[in-house]
Amino acid sequence: MFHLAKGRMEGTDLWKIVHRMPKGSLLHAHMDAMFDIDFLVEQALATSGIHISASNPLLTSKDLEEEPVSFRFSAKPKTESKGKPSLWEEGYEAASLVDIKVAAAAFPQGGEDGFRNWLRSRCVISPEHSFYHHHGVDAIWAIFQRAFPVIDSILFYEPIFRACLRRLFVQLAADGVRYVEFRIGFGLGFRREGHEESEPDHLFACQVFQEEVERFQATEEGRNFYGARIIYSILRRFKDDQIVDFMKKCIQAKQAFPDVICGIDFVGQEDQGRPLVDLVPVLFWFRKRCVEEGVEIPFFFHAGECLGDGDATDQNLFDAILLGTRRIGHGFSLYKHPLLTDLVKEKKILVECCPISNEILRLTSSIKAHPLPALLARGVAVSLCNDDPAILGHGKNGLTHDFWQSLQGLENLGLEGLAMMVENSIRWSCYEDQSAAEWKADIHDGILGEGVKAVRLQEWYADFEAFCQWIVTEYGDTADD
Numbered sequence: 001m002f003h004l005a006k007g008r009m010e011g012t013d014l015w016k017i018v019h020r021m022p023k024g025s026l027l028h029a030h031m032d033a034m035f036d037i038d039f040l041v042e043q044a045l046a047t048s049g050i051h052i053s054a055s056n057p058l059l060t061s062k063d064l065e066e067e068p069v070s071f072r073f074s075a076k077p078k079t080e081s082k083g084k085p086s087l088w089e090e091g092y093e094a095a096s097l098v099d100i101k102v103a104a105a106a107f108p109q110g111g112e113d114g115f116r117n118w119l120r121s122r123c124v125i126s127p128e129h130s131f132y133h134h135h136g137v138d139a140i141w142a143i144f145q146r147a148f149p150v151i152d153s154i155l156f157y158e159p160i161f162r163a164c165l166r167r168l169f170v171q172l173a174a175d176g177v178r179y180v181e182f183r184i185g186f187g188l189g190f191r192r193e194g195h196e197e198s199e200p201d202h203l204f205a206c207q208v209f210q211e212e213v214e215r216f217q218a219t220e221e222g223r224n225f226y227g228a229r230i231i232y233s234i235l236r237r238f239k240d241d242q243i244v245d246f247m248k249k250c251i252q253a254k255q256a257f258p259d260v261i262c263g264i265d266f267v268g269q270e271d272q273g274r275p276l277v278d279l280v281p282v283l284f285w286f287r288k289r290c291v292e293e294g295v296e297i298p299f300f301f302h303a304g305e306c307l308g309d310g311d312a313t314d315q316n317l318f319d320a321i322l323l324g325t326r327r328i329g330h331g332f333s334l335y336k337h338p339l340l341t342d343l344v345k346e347k348k349i350l351v352e353c354c355p356i357s358n359e360i361l362r363l364t365s366s367i368k369a370h371p372l373p374a375l376l377a378r379g380v381a382v383s384l385c386n387d388d389p390a391i392l393g394h395g396k397n398g399l400t401h402d403f404w405q406s407l408q409g410l411e412n413l414g415l416e417g418l419a420m421m422v423e424n425s426i427r428w429s430c431y432e433d434q435s436a437a438e439w440k441a442d443i444h445d446g447i448l449g450e451g452v453k454a455v456r457l458q459e460w461y462a463d464f465e466a467f468c469q470w471i472v473t474e475y476g477d478t479a480d481d
């Protein structure tokens with residue numbers, strides 16, 4: 001439904017209202033799936049030294065759609081790529097680097113313009129893909145997961161990463177978001193400007209991230225932006241030794257950049273990856289190691305992002321709660337579990353709900369069939385999030401689409417309901433490192449507390465009051481009844 005409704009919703013008065021709403025924190029968003037794809041493609045073509053490679057020549061339409069391709073910086077002069085068979089020809093030497101401009105010019109379907117369209121198509125889920133609901137969840141995830149390595153290979157190069165972050169922060173702030181927790185892992189490696197080799201750890205990537213957050217906060221547009229942190233994310237299909245290796249890198253990054261790393265999670269298709277119960281030994285190892293190293297890196301697990309009832313993904317909800325997760329990513333199947341619903345409330349765990357993502361990834365056909373109202377009616381704390389806006393085809397950054405759709409689609413949810421979820425997003429933000437007890441006390445105290453959270457809740461109340469006043473001034477005359 002979303003792709004069909006998107007254009008229409010963006011042209012409404014309600015869009016203008018929701019866009020202007022102060023939206024608190026964005027708590028569930030995968031950073032590499034957030035950058036406007038046209039901008040990313042532009043950066044790849046405009047940054048000197050970017051090369052493309054593939055493990056086989058791309059000859060058929062199936063190759064063009066599915067063969068893995070990768071981008072990276074190389075100091076090779078452009079002339080080296082000229083005159084050699086490009087990726088689109090039989091004689092292409094497997095895995096050899098071709099200058100992106102040379103490859104684009106030789107693209108068989110329309111040269112550079114055609115190349116841009118093709119590359120874009122490799123980084124997004126098209127409306128056509130999302131319409132085939134009957135193909136099911138695994139089929140769309142296969143397309144979805146092919147996009148990440150392509151995007152990451154372009155994105156994780158210092159000058160491009162900086163340019164993308166600058167644009168992203170501006171867009172988020174313009175949409176009324178004042179704080180973000182990104183899920184990101186830097187798994188493929190991060191390259192410094194002018195360097196061919198990737199960094200051995202995440203320290204430089206964290207440094208660049210921190211510099212860009214601070215740079216944005218020093219601008220006029222960013223002066224009200226509280227900041228951004230990273231929930232370190234590891235692919236859930238990895239084996240124990242790979243996971244432990246990434247966990248060590250995560251702890252090292254946390255020690256060097258304590259303000260950047262705020263938590264840990266596992267990502268990738270939950271149905272196809274390892275369930276949490278299988279990860280318990282490494283998670284216990286991680287927790288012990290964090291205590292030894294004196295760092296606080298809490299769990300923020302994806303769980304129950306599935307249609308299954310009683311399968312391993314559905315059961316992840318039990319383990320996420322038992323392991324002490326502070327929030328649950330998606331929790332799509334939570335509404336089917338009365339006991340877990342009560343536990344989530346009792347333990348003050350927030351559900352990060354991503355309605356449009358659930359639609360595109362074929363868990364629900366529209367907001368009308370989404371479990372969000374079932375959770376709200378039971379008093380579960382929920383905040384609305386956008387998950388992977390660029391890949392899913394939002395075409396904009398921010399929370400307006402997800403807010404708009406929930407407001408318009410659910411009769412029991414009004415502006416005050418949206419406001420409550422924004423308030424939740426602030427209460428459940430990990431603005432600073434806290435022990436489990438401090439975290440819980442702060443959530444309990446809310447606006448009456450004495451810490452950072454209470455101050456930010458007070459600021460949000462003032463912003464929301466001004467926003468309501470604006471609606472009355474702007475639309476009071478035109479409203480009927």
Ligand SMILES: [Zn+2]
Nearest residue numbers: 030302329387
């Ligand atoms: Zn997610």
